[in-house]
Amino acid sequence: MVLPRAARTQRRTRIQEEKEERILEAALEVFSANGFRGATVDQIAEVAGMSKPNLLYYFRTKEAMHRALIDRVLDTWLDPLREFNAEGNPVAEIRSYIRRKLEMARDYPRESRLFANEVLQGAPHIEDELKGPLKALVDEKAEVIRAWAKAGKIAKCDPYHLIFAIWSTTQHYADFDVQVRAVLGQGNAGEGRFEDAARFLERLFVDGLQVSEQPAA
Amino acid sequence: MVLPRAARTQRRTRIQEEKEERILEAALEVFSANGFRGATVDQIAEVAGMSKPNLLYYFRTKEAMHRALIDRVLDTWLDPLREFNAEGNPVAEIRSYIRRKLEMARDYPRESRLFANEVLQGAPHIEDELKGPLKALVDEKAEVIRAWAKAGKIAKCDPYHLIFAIWSTTQHYADFDVQVRAVLGQGNAGEGRFEDAARFLERLFVDGLQVSEQPAA
DNA sequence: TGATAATTTGACCGGTTGGTAAACATTACA
């Protein structure tokens, strides 16, 4: 028979497991660095250390590889936001969210760039995920933040734009890494930049959200 | 003679001026939406409304088109930062910088995405610009901010990461536009989102930088 | 061990891509 992985009806062999793993790892490397269109199957095959037809035996099309990769990565990518806890201390929750997002930018920059490439070019392959699960999750957490503000636990602010601001500032260190390095120069670009960023961002967001303002006149 | 625009020794004809303009406009459209590798010369030709060989008469290679486009756009893209004025009121300067960057994200999203695509994929074509003129400009303005902080006019903070934060939060609304729209949904995604973002960001940065903190214990 | 299924590969295909050659058309200008 010649039924590759797409048609696996039940269990996968050890060899399938291993190869699909190696392929997705290579695909992450190549897609995140070049975007979907910019990536070539040959490139992925070379990084994975196998022949192109062999790749296509496990994933029948380039698109299928990309989709499998997205599906696999998206879930863990949204974990930090999922952990956002309505019961916890608001300022502590926000601070810890920032810290976790920044750690992900540091430890998983390829995953960040994978999505950045995709969204930047109009999200042709993940539109549904954005409008569905992502929006639902953000809506839920935005409601939590709104409740905190209403209860006077943090300053009033638009919860959606707060989330956007945390996303953008943290992912910046993954997505625009070369620019950050170029601007900081050799001296300051040593790994200290993530600690500096953490210090700066925690202060920025926490001081900006503490309840401390009186309505002007 | 068959010396196209690359070899223009002195003046350019009216027709050259017009065509190069149309080409660069089309190139901006296509490069910003697809990245360098994802863009095709045929696509640009179609958008520009001329034949591919005709394009290549004015710009001998795809690379040359991209370079010309970058050179043209980078200057105006950095204008807001250049206007950053050491003599002005610090908080007002920062607020106005945020506002201008956000206006650019709204009015020139293609330019923003052009650079985002480039930087995201490792800046293979603009590394020199980043390490040279960009770094120099940022260094200069970072010094201004540092001086303000030293003089007690704003809270102490890392000026580089402050600039990164302003860049990332504002450009987010151009680069990740589809995601922002998807999350905000039909209702809130009407153009109001830029006003909401402006309100949020001005508050975030200004409250976060006002001199109002006393050193904890 | 042998036979059956799963895996791997080299050769290849049609379509796309960046770019060229040369003939043709248009413009500028003496």
Add this chain to the structure above:
DNA sequence: TGTAATGTTTACCAACCGGTCAAATTATCA
């Protein structure tokens, strides 16, 4: 107006790309 320079187009090419095929190799297990 004539002619030389400039601009435009059609036809084309070689390299690359995603994907197929059939043959060969390897793993599985009765």
